Amino acid sequence: MNALSQPLWSENLACRRGGRKIFEGLAFRVAPGEALIVTGPNGAGKSSLLRLLAGLVQPAAGVIHWGEADIADDPVEHRARTAYLGHLDAIKPRATVQDHLTLATVLAGTDAATVPEVAARVGLGHLLARPGRLLSAGQRRRVALGRLLLAEARLWLLDEPTNALDADGQALLVDLLKQHLAGGGLIVASTHQSLALPAQALALASAVSPRAAE
Structure with a gap:
């Protein structure tokens, strides 16, 4: 199977944080051109799942696959195909928009000429x-959305992507997501807001105190 047409999937995936179980027995499969929307209360593990999928932390059980390969077998390759948008936008006060977007191309090894x-x-x-x-x-x-595009990654991992966006910004976001899927990209997004996007749904139940931070 072509590397560009590989699915992201796992069975019996488990996560622990601070010695406490967050979730276990999780199964999903996301193919190119598909999105998975992850919902659940605070503390259910939505952000933790995205960090697992990004390869930033290791699962307590189960394996995350890209095609037939374990993403942990080649973390450099997995980072190259993955773009992660978290809660924080990481904006430097003195750096310009041009600076931020140009740096994104340097980090991703993409063409800075596309920044404008x-x-x-x-x-x-x-x-x-x-x-x-x-x-x-x-x-x-x-x-942050511009950085996402400039990364030219196959897999988008989005943590509350509608944060701080007005109605026009949310419409822009949905258009960008649809375009990414139409090009064969994969999306996993955690959200408390509804996204007008055809997608699978994965609901996580809270396994820890509702006051626990994600």
């Missing part, structure tokens, strides 16, 4: 020279 085009796609084409300290929360999130 991508900035325009996420509604920041007129703000390339604006420093991070002058960006609104929604504009900072759009920078």
Whole structure:
């Protein structure tokens, strides 16, 4: 099977945090062109699952597969095909929008010449020279979306991607997600908000105190 057409999947996946069980027996399969939306209360493990899928932490049980391979067998290759959007947008106050997006291309090894085009796609084409300290929360999130596009990754892992986005920003997000899927990309997103996106659903039940932070 072509590496670009590999599914992401696991069976009997388990996660522990701080010595406590977060979830176990988790099974899913996401094929190219498909999205998986993960829901559940605070503390159910949505963010923990995304970190597992990114290869940032190891599962307590089970194996996460890309095709037939364990993602832990080649973490460098897995990072190259994965783009992770977390809660924090990591905006430096003195760096401009251009600086942030150009750095994203350096880290991903992609073409910096596409920065103006991508900035325009996420509604920041007129703000390339604006420093991070002058960006609104929604504009900072759009920078994060620009980084996502510039990574040119097959797998998008999104943690509450609608955070700080207004109605126009959320519509933009959904369009970007649909375009990624249409190109054969894979998406796993955790969210408390509904996304107008055809997707599988995976609901996690809380296994720890509802006050536990994710």
